[in-house]
Amino acid sequence: MSSHADDLLHLLDERGFIHQCTDADGLRNVLAARSLTAYLGFDATADSLHVGHLQGLMLMRWLKRAGHRPLLLIGGATTRIGDPSFRDSSRPLLDQASIAANMRGIGSAFARYLGPEVPVVDNADWLDGLGYLDFLSRAGRHFSVKRMLGFDAIRSRLEHSLSFLEFGYTLLQAYDFVELARRHGCTLQIGGADQWANIINGVDLGRRQQGLDLYGLTMPLLATRDGRKMGKSANGAVWLNADRLAPFAFWQFWRNADDRDVGRFLALFTELPMDEVRRLGALQGAELNEAKIILATEATRLAHGDTAAQAARGGAASLFGPGAPDHGIPTLALAQARHAAGITLAELAVEAGLAGSRGEARRLALGGGLRLDGQAVADAEQALPAGAKQWQLSAGRKRHARIVLAAQD
Template structure:
């Protein structure tokens, strides 16, 4: 077994680990000193795996994407591993039930959609530090089951697998765990072996919930190839109030623009808790440390300028400079000048239209029931005026507001 280093406090020599530590990315490492020594040499190759369960990743995946970005910025070579193979199995980590299994066509469509986001954060080219996007279906789809069990299954202890959080927590809650899902950690470990064999990759990175799976890969590489492999995990990021970062009342904060409008993405960052501004600037932007220190020291109403800076920087990374600029201009027109910014979410309706329908069409409410409830709570405004009648009809184009922070436009069909 590799030596384990949890919550490291050592002083790193490599600029890569210095940056990760200073910005809050490091939770655990398998061998901090060895990783630090390796990171001092050019060309450190590391990967993160992403299952293709949907057409977009969400902000919960940003930590891992930013880890790959930091690696490339410090002379390493990042691998974004698409889980075309493992998606057919389903990662049980953090889940009470089995994931819905997708067919090959759905997985391929999700992969094509997700790739667009990675091209925002990473540089894909043939240079020594150019990122690589791979799909583990390339080797997993070709496995011969009996041979695989003979060559690799014998290196896994079922006793030990049962202690892994992804399995143990499901069993403790008496939730079903299929044999298919039980194999997930074996396949993930095998991914690490294949990436080292084919490309020379020496490190796997991921969230803290992947620690057990990563350790299995490090151990399998040592047993099968005699390779010295490493693992590094990031902490679970929570908001200042203790809630899980990236979860909102409206649902997940998607990275793809066709899943979440640029305005809503910008607003997510603009509305973070005052106490989270500095942390999120370090984790999710490239802003220099001295500027972050200045911004997080602002107090009172001045902290809003730091939130705008965070929203602009985070949105520019994921959606582009134009999206960030337009969102900021829309916010200024909507809030400071009392207008209706052009990049607000819109829905086209035939007027007169029920306000309840308009709230659902614009995404301000998930259902008519929720819309009626919000109206009854006097949380809905039409063109700035509170409406408390659930039967209210909208006569023409209008700006709808839910609370102080969510807005949308209804226009004529």
């Protein structure tokens, strides 16, 4: 057995990527014998991925560095159903135009993290043309309803409501795995811990239908120490695409990590050696701030490139004031006509990414957390004052945006 395979699985486990594996010894033997193809799937529910998806992308980077082949799947077909796993309610159904736009948006993150050469496939290529009776014959006959009802992911939804449409999702994902094995020689599926039932169904279908040896590996579901689901902040989702969240705000998310999360996040979301991760994670007090800056800069470098990461770090090092250079801090250009019409601070807070809604901006102001040029704002619905050409709008002490009056329309 190759030490290379042992080293890879040990590295993934040490960095916190492994939760469960369908057959660890079998996978270790395959890794020792040859380069394998592994796939990671995403439904196109938004036009950008967020940091909750980063764990899978980083794991695929490590597999690629070890000589294995990443394959990414976008669920152009399954997005129209929505995975019911551990959800209290159904996802809103999207139309085809929205799904297509979302697929274009999330595809850009794939190239940044795994390179433009990494293949991306769409399960609509084989599911859209698959007849219902044909699907039942190929996949449905291999699974008992009793067994499916035993999965935690399904059982938890029965307490609320579960449509027949959603009930079939796990079989569609199982079918995807077998189809990717047939078309691309894919033998490993990666997913979050909530995907365990879907993954083992694919492993079973491959064995029963075609005698294939397939493997599944799940990652722990992540939450921050303060209880938020990974990918969320007080301001909403932490998007990977710069047009949804400025690199400076992305950098700030990591810089503001809970002290207790720093070591874990350095292991998962950077490529620093583990000796350095352990050293930085063990820092205490004021010294831990340097570890947070390194975490923020490394994570931003992977998402947006070194130039954006260094600009964000420089911007944070010297909080801007009127007339100060941009340093990568998000800037919102405001048309003079909108200013003259009386645009409110609440509207600007939403547009600048400082609040998820006008209601959130109002609550922020009531709590003393909304400031204009350093002064607390009591009423977020007040108009942006006249007499200046640029302003600093802040949410709390660590999130800022520059509002700049555009040239005459």
